[in-house]
Amino acid sequence: MLRCQSLRKTFDGVHALEGVSLEFYSAGISAIIGPNGAGKTTLLNVITGFLKPDAGQCFLHDREVTRLPPHRIARLGIARTFQDLRLVRQITVLDNVMLACPRQQDERLLRGLLHWGVAREEARNREEAVRLLEDVGLKHEAERLAGEMSYGQQKLLTFACCLATKAQIIILDEPVAGVHPEMISHILDLMLRLRNDGKQVIFTEHDISAVRRVADEIVVMYGGRKIAQGAPREVLESPQIIEVYLA
Amino acid sequence: MSTQTLLNTLIAASEYALVGLSFAIIYVVARFFHFTHGAVLSSAAYVAYTAKAQLRLPLGLSIVLAISVAGLLGLVLELGVYRKLRRRGATKLTLLVASMGLYLVLQNAISLVFGDSVRVLRDLSHDKSIVFYGGRITNIQLWIILTTPMIFTLAWATLKFTRLGKILRAVANDSELANVVGIDVEKVTLIAFGVGSTLAGLAAVMISLNVDMTPTMGMNVLMMAIVVVIIGGVKSLRGIAVAAMLLAAVRHFGLIWIGAEWQDTTAFLLLSAFLLWRPQRLFGLPLRRASV
Amino acid sequence: MAYLEHILILISIYTILAISLDLLVGHTGLLPISHAAFYGIGSYTSALLAIRLGVPFILGLLAGMCIAGLLSLLVSLHALRLREDYLAIATFSFQVIAFSLFNNWTRLTKGPLGIMGIPKPDIFGATINSSHLLLALSITLAGFSYAVITAIASSPFGRVLHAIREDELFAQSLGKNTFKYKLTAFTVSAALAGAAGSLYAHYVTYIDPTSYTVPESILVISMVIIGGAGSRWGPLVGAVTLVSIPEGLRLVGLQGPAAANLRQMIYGALLVVTIMIRPHGLMGKRGFRP
Numbered sequence A: 001m002l003r004c005q006s007l008r009k010t011f012d013g014v015h016a017l018e019g020v021s022l023e024f025y026s027a028g029i030s031a032i033i034g035p036n037g038a039g040k041t042t043l044l045n046v047i048t049g050f051l052k053p054d055a056g057q058c059f060l061h062d063r064e065v066t067r068l069p070p071h072r073i074a075r076l077g078i079a080r081t082f083q084d085l086r087l088v089r090q091i092t093v094l095d096n097v098m099l100a101c102p103r104q105q106d107e108r109l110l111r112g113l114l115h116w117g118v119a120r121e122e123a124r125n126r127e128e129a130v131r132l133l134e135d136v137g138l139k140h141e142a143e144r145l146a147g148e149m150s151y152g153q154q155k156l157l158t159f160a161c162c163l164a165t166k167a168q169i170i171i172l173d174e175p176v177a178g179v180h181p182e183m184i185s186h187i188l189d190l191m192l193r194l195r196n197d198g199k200q201v202i203f204t205e206h207d208i209s210a211v212r213r214v215a216d217e218i219v220v221m222y223g224g225r226k227i228a229q230g231a232p233r234e235v236l237e238s239p240q241i242i243e244v245y246l247a
Numbered sequence B: 001m002s003t004q005t006l007l008n009t010l011i012a013a014s015e016y017a018l019v020g021l022s023f024a025i026i027y028v029v030a031r032f033f034h035f036t037h038g039a040v041l042s043s044a045a046y047v048a049y050t051a052k053a054q055l056r057l058p059l060g061l062s063i064v065l066a067i068s069v070a071g072l073l074g075l076v077l078e079l080g081v082y083r084k085l086r087r088r089g090a091t092k093l094t095l096l097v098a099s100m101g102l103y104l105v106l107q108n109a110i111s112l113v114f115g116d117s118v119r120v121l122r123d124l125s126h127d128k129s130i131v132f133y134g135g136r137i138t139n140i141q142l143w144i145i146l147t148t149p150m151i152f153t154l155a156w157a158t159l160k161f162t163r164l165g166k167i168l169r170a171v172a173n174d175s176e177l178a179n180v181v182g183i184d185v186e187k188v189t190l191i192a193f194g195v196g197s198t199l200a201g202l203a204a205v206m207i208s209l210n211v212d213m214t215p216t217m218g219m220n221v222l223m224m225a226i227v228v229v230i231i232g233g234v235k236s237l238r239g240i241a242v243a244a245m246l247l248a249a250v251r252h253f254g255l256i257w258i259g260a261e262w263q264d265t266t267a268f269l270l271l272s273a274f275l276l277w278r279p280q281r282l283f284g285l286p287l288r289r290a291s292v
Numbered sequence C: 001m002a003y004l005e006h007i008l009i010l011i012s013i014y015t016i017l018a019i020s021l022d023l024l025v026g027h028t029g030l031l032p033i034s035h036a037a038f039y040g041i042g043s044y045t046s047a048l049l050a051i052r053l054g055v056p057f058i059l060g061l062l063a064g065m066c067i068a069g070l071l072s073l074l075v076s077l078h079a080l081r082l083r084e085d086y087l088a089i090a091t092f093s094f095q096v097i098a099f100s101l102f103n104n105w106t107r108l109t110k111g112p113l114g115i116m117g118i119p120k121p122d123i124f125g126a127t128i129n130s131s132h133l134l135l136a137l138s139i140t141l142a143g144f145s146y147a148v149i150t151a152i153a154s155s156p157f158g159r160v161l162h163a164i165r166e167d168e169l170f171a172q173s174l175g176k177n178t179f180k181y182k183l184t185a186f187t188v189s190a191a192l193a194g195a196a197g198s199l200y201a202h203y204v205t206y207i208d209p210t211s212y213t214v215p216e217s218i219l220v221i222s223m224v225i226i227g228g229a230g231s232r233w234g235p236l237v238g239a240v241t242l243v244s245i246p247e248g249l250r251l252v253g254l255q256g257p258a259a260a261n262l263r264q265m266i267y268g269a270l271l272v273v274t275i276m277i278r279p280h281g282l283m284g285k286r287g288f289r290p
Helices: A040-047 A070-075 A093-100 A109-114 A118-136 A151-164 A181-196 A208-214 A232-237 A239-246 B003-030 B037-054 B059-087 B092-114 B139-161 B163-173 B175-180 B185-211 B217-232 B237-256 B260-277 C002-028 C035-053 C057-079 C084-104 C131-153 C156-166 C168-173 C178-204 C214-227 C234-251 C256-277
Strands: A002-011 A014-024 A028-033 A055-060 A078-080 A169-173 A200-204 A217-222 A225-230 B129-132 B135-138
Touching: A002 A040, A014 A040, A014 A055, A014 A225, A028 A040, A028 A181, A028 A208, A040 A169, A040 A200, A070 A078, A070 C168, A078 A151, A093 A118, A093 A151, A093 C156, A118 A151, A151 A169, A151 A181, A181 A200, A181 A208, A208 A232, A217 A232, A217 A239, A225 A232, A225 A239, A232 A239, B003 B037, B003 B059, B003 B135, B003 B139, B003 B163, B003 B185, B003 B217, B003 B237, B037 B059, B037 B092, B037 B185, B037 B217, B059 B092, B059 B185, B059 C256, B092 B217, B092 C084, B092 C214, B092 C256, B135 B139, B139 B163, B139 B185, B139 B237, B163 B175, B163 B185, B175 B185, B185 B217, B217 B237, B217 B260, B217 C084, B237 B260, B260 C057, B260 C084, C002 C035, C002 C131, C002 C156, C002 C178, C002 C214, C002 C234, C035 C057, C035 C084, C035 C178, C035 C214, C057 C084, C057 C178, C084 C214, C131 C156, C131 C178, C156 C168, C156 C178, C168 C178, C214 C234, C214 C256, C234 C256
Parallel strands: A028 A200, A028 A217, A078 A169, A169 A200
Antiparallel strands: A002 A014, A002 A055, A217 A225, B129 B135
């Protein structure tokens, strides 16, 4: 369970987060919506350790993770994508996914150099990576340089990388933004599949129809605060929320 | 604490502050460490020397020529090299490496033409000095100490009250945003190079009138200026001035305990300590690794 | 023939410097300006151990590597946390401080006078005097360094370095402790530079601080970039190119201090030209920028 308490973050006088407290329970898909500048991405960055809050705490399974560096938080089982698509474009799709495979002994310099058991672990990870690529529908692009794929395919790749980390909690920052409708459906299906596999998915989005299709609960943010959290029907039809979006 | 040491500190602080300001003007807009600035400084001094000693032009004209050439050199570097590289998506590091290459070319060109031995610009017979509470200060040194605060005040006023100043500050704070509101960032960058290099020319001339010149004089003072600008904070006039005083004080008063040959080391140890412990202090830009 | 062998030995030494620097520049995307400092630390360690304590070459070489690697922590521990251009400044500071120590700590290093009479390399008691054997030794060490760096680059460790080069935040989001990777790479790079220093010291038998300056660091950076950062053969090609040029000048009759200036001008010009018209260097792949 992921919990945030009274998070506060200010940039140059802009109050990005003003006392945000949230709880995400263990399974299911949670959507975070809100207009630009509401603080959605800032919240994600604080949760995943890329930003340190000015005040407040984050807890993962009751363990405080507020000030941990991002790689530690990732290792505790939280994978994420970024709003500005982050990848290694100069290497192959397959290499990107293999990069994401957890707990690689070979990444230790000496073992990698002297090839103690390298080949075996690499082969295992490779098989796993290929299987993942097949699952998301990118197997045929495995040997292509990641930078050569289309935007939608790259988004799919970042999704595959999240899966490869075997994280329990997957955080997606605008997973279907800028992507054509077919790909949107595909990605939403993948998210549903994750939920059915018992994973927890948290995502931010502007596309409300996409949110409606997959979200089990919706969190609404506005001006750095959480103003609503609940089942989609209640939240999306509440007059207060409609006013916020039209305001 | 002798008056002489205090005077020396003031003179050095003024030099660092002036060169620092000239460098900072370029850095806040162009956003990379333009090492060639060291060669711009040296070039100005040598142009003055050529004009006066070789072409026998009067000192005043030589100085004007030197300052103009420096400004021009800055513009040429920006138009001929950096702008082209930036348009091709060059990173800060690429620009930095290019500036190092350009520095090597220019500085060695000066060495080739003039040799590495010291060249004198000032008229040794005209060297007048005043005695001030037990310390001696020459004419030019007095000029340096008096001009620097004037230039800083001018800079402050320009930044605060003029349109150019506001535009410069906008670009320095957030060039993308500045672009969005219609500011021609490329033109501002060119102006920054022009102004910064011209100011460097002035500083170089004053320094060489004080201590004569060698081809590496520009880089020598630039190194100290970079320390000053980083510690003081690139966007803060006050910070640069304070840091300049601090560095000059450490170097000159430190002579009591450490030999002159360790001055550079102390300056860079100071910088390293600063980078280690307080990289966000003193009004500066964030130095730590980028975050989302 | 002896002259050609001399050039090849110099090329070998610079190859070690270039390939070890490329681990950071080409594979990790860092730009340290301190490489000549570690080169010098290796030289001085090895030379002083040999002269003062009669330490044989191989042990001196290893000591040079260890000391260089260890001292690299003095800069990497704080510099690697800084943004890319501030890393350059921090390593530049270290380079200046190192030169200052070589030049002014006269009790240890004899300062500008330098250290004379460094013994030629000896392997298990047998002194290597002939130019043929010295060349063989140099090429072996260069080959070894090349093999090590290439192996690192194609290993899973190298894969993480490449990720760091392009997008450090992405690498962190995948659970990689990027600081630790950069630190390890930096230490390896410094140690190999120290090895090159040791080889150099025992080959030329006289060293002084002027070989370990900022322009020297820039020279190695130039070799890496002109050859092609991150490419397999780039550092070698860069070393060959930039060592051949001053020798070429010498053959045309240009000597003395003017030649030194001209040489640096050529390095600088080649560096700028490369960056402007062919940033991936002579051997690099198109589209790759350091």
